[in-house]
Amino acid sequence: MTTKTVELIAGPPEPHYVGDGFRVHNFIPSGFRLDMQRMNPFIMMDYNSKFYFSPSEKPRGVGVHPHRGFETVTIAYQGKVEHHDSGGGGGVIGQGDIQWMTAAGGVLHKEFHEKEWSKKGGDFQMVQLWINLPAKDKMSTPKYQAIKNENINRYSIENNGGEIEVIAGEHKGIKGTASTFTPIHMFNVKLKKGVETDFSLPANFNTSLLVVEGSIVVNGSEEAPTNNFVLMANDGENFTVKAVEDAVVLILSGEPIDEPIAAHGPFVMNTRQELIQAFDDFNKGKFGYLED
Amino acid sequence: MNNFTLSTFLTSNLQVDETTISLIVDHCKTKTIGQGDYLLRQGEYCKHSFFVETGLLRQYSIDAKGKEHILHFAPESWILTDRESVYFNQPSNYFIQALEPTRVALIDEQFIEQLSEKVPSFIDFNNKLLHNHIRHLQNRINQLLSATAEERYLDFIKMYPDILLRVPQIMVASYLGITPESLSRIRKELAYKNFKK
Numbered sequence: 449m450t451t452k453t454v455e456l457i458a459g460p461p462e463p464h465y466v467g468d469g470f471r472v473h474n475f476i477p478s479g480f481r482l483d484m485q486r487m488n489p490f491i492m493m494d495y496n497s498k499f500y501f502s503p504s505e506k507p508r509g510v511g512v513h514p515h516r517g518f519e520t521v522t523i524a525y526q527g528k529v530e531h532h533d534s535g536g537g538g539g540v541i542g543q544g545d546i547q548w549m550t551a552a553g554g555v556l557h558k559e560f561h562e563k564e565w566s567k568k569g570g571d572f573q574m575v576q577l578w579i580n581l582p583a584k585d586k587m588s589t590p591k592y593q594a595i596k597n598e599n600i601n602r603y604s605i606e607n608n609g610g611e612i613e614v615i616a617g618e619h620k621g622i623k624g625t626a627s628t629f630t631p632i633h634m635f636n637v638k639l640k641k642g643v644e645t646d647f648s649l650p651a652n653f654n655t656s657l658l659v660v661e662g663s664i665v666v667n668g669s670e671e672a673p674t675n676n677f678v679l680m681a682n683d684g685e686n687f688t689v690k691a692v693e694d695a696v697v698l699i700l701s702g703e704p705i706d707e708p709i710a711a712h713g714p715f716v717m718n719t720r721q722e723l724i725q726a727f728d729d730f731n732k733g734k735f736g737y738l739e740d
Numbered sequence: 741m742n743n744f745t746l747s748t749f750l751t752s753n754l755q756v757d758e759t760t761i762s763l764i765v766d767h768c769k770t771k772t773i774g775q776g777d778y779l780l781r782q783g784e785y786c787k788h789s790f791f792v793e794t795g796l797l798r799q800y801s802i803d804a805k806g807k808e809h810i811l812h813f814a815p816e817s818w819i820l821t822d823r824e825s826v827y828f829n830q831p832s833n834y835f836i837q838a839l840e841p842t843r844v845a846l847i848d849e850q851f852i853e854q855l856s857e858k859v860p861s862f863i864d865f866n867n868k869l870l871h872n873h874i875r876h877l878q879n880r881i882n883q884l885l886s887a888t889a890e891e892r893y894l895d896f897i898k899m900y901p902d903i904l905l906r907v908p909q910i911m912v913a914s915y916l917g918i919t920p921e922s923l924s925r926i927r928k929e930l931a932y933k934n935f936k937k
Contacts, residue, residue, distance in 0.1 A: 513905070514905070534931075534935070712902065713902060713905050713906075714905065724901065727897075727901040727902050727905075728897070728901065730904070730905070731897035731901065731904060732894075732897070732930055732934050733927060733928075733929075733930035733931030733932070733933065733934045733935055734931075734934045734935055734936075735931075735935070736931050736935040737927065737928045737931035737932070737935065740924075
């Protein structure tokens with residue numbers, strides 16, 4: 449077993465708005481070091497770092513839009529989001545919850561700050577990921593996994609040093625709560641100041657850390673402050689994370705899907721022809737209908 | 741799909757090598773503008789044809805009541821201009837505005853002359869582009885006079901497959917000459933017809 453070293457530590461890029469409700473730093477895909485293939489199967493990561501939204505009677509968010517060919521995963525750290533889709537589904541996720549939507553063959557959905565939360569306003573902090581699907585599952589039936597925080601399986605760190613929420617995959621015998629189409633590990637790591645813990649993830653799995661709260665040191669020497677993204681090299685398995693102050697870190701690790709990626713707008717397919725088909729199907733109402 | 745230079749456009753449509761094209765295209769200026777910025781405003785003289793390398797433009801007019809009417813959208817690899825202003829030297833009746841951050845190549849008369857001289861096949865190609873444009877306008881007039889709103893919508897998505905995801909629906913409605921409510925209804929009816937759970 450060898451050390452998985454740090455390949456890159458990136459600060460948050462200039463934020464931009466998605467709709468009027470998500471002020472995000474786009475870490476993936478951004479530039480050649482973090483294109484869709486580099487963190488494949490994690491092909492998109494928007495990070496809404498902690499941001500205060502003032503009270504609003506009209507909930508802010510993103511109106512009706514389609515997706516096809518992948519999964520969207522929203523991890524709520526602070527604030528509440530309400531979503532609806534063309535299949536008649538919907539729900540609210542709050543602090544610590546996760547919405548895992550398999551868009552697959554196609555959905556229309558919209559996401560807004562939850563009505564009552566919006567009226568009060570407050571700090572808002574979320575991660576949205578797009579996780580690619582293998583060709584054989586791209587056109588499968590859409591589904592949801594609404595994962596409440598209390599249902600996430602946890603690994604407790606000794607001496608009350610913190611805990612690891614195993615959202616997907618496995619960590620030291622604790623199985624993840626979400627089901628995935630390809631091998632993926634997703635952990636929310638909550639560490640008390642000074643605590644160090646270790647991870648072992650396959651060398652070929654594309655792996656990254658996002659420092660959501662506090663600051664950390666990776667492998668004893670690589671410092672990553674709040675809102676930084678740490679890309680791990682594919683050179684080994686083992687690495688350590690130490691909290692310089694109380695910290696929350698999102699760890700993503702996944703086996704790359706060895707297939708071509710054809711992406712445009714909200715569709716991620718394997719070929720250009722499939723993309724053209726996706727636009728045509730969307731335009732002709734084959735994704736269903738959802739009121740704005 | 742999101743970045744298409746003028747050189748690529750010309751070399752993929754003409755029997756010509758890249759060196760010859762780059763000698764001419766290198767003299768052609770490009771302009772980068774932000775979302776919401778204008779390349780042309782009503783009353784100004786249009787000096788160029790705009791080849792969209794990346795981004796999205798719209799050409800529109802504003803009527804006496806202040807209502808906007810969209811004539812064209814121009815995504816990547818489209819050429820947009822006010823021909824009345826450029827070729828007949830009239831103040832323009834139109835606005836040309838970027839709906840996304842946009843980079844255009846500025847095509848002027850000198851560029852057309854140089855290209856026609858160095859690459860004779862361009863003359864035929866340019867003619868074809870012009871006739872293509874006239875055909876498009878002819879279809880558009882005929883459709884506005886005779887086709888149902890749904891037929892116009894179906895034609896629109898054929899011509900502009902990704903525009904619905906790039907602009908507010910109110911602009912698509914403006915292009916089609918219908919209200920946003922009618923567009924919504926058409927899309928809803930199509931979904932009921934085509935959506936299989």
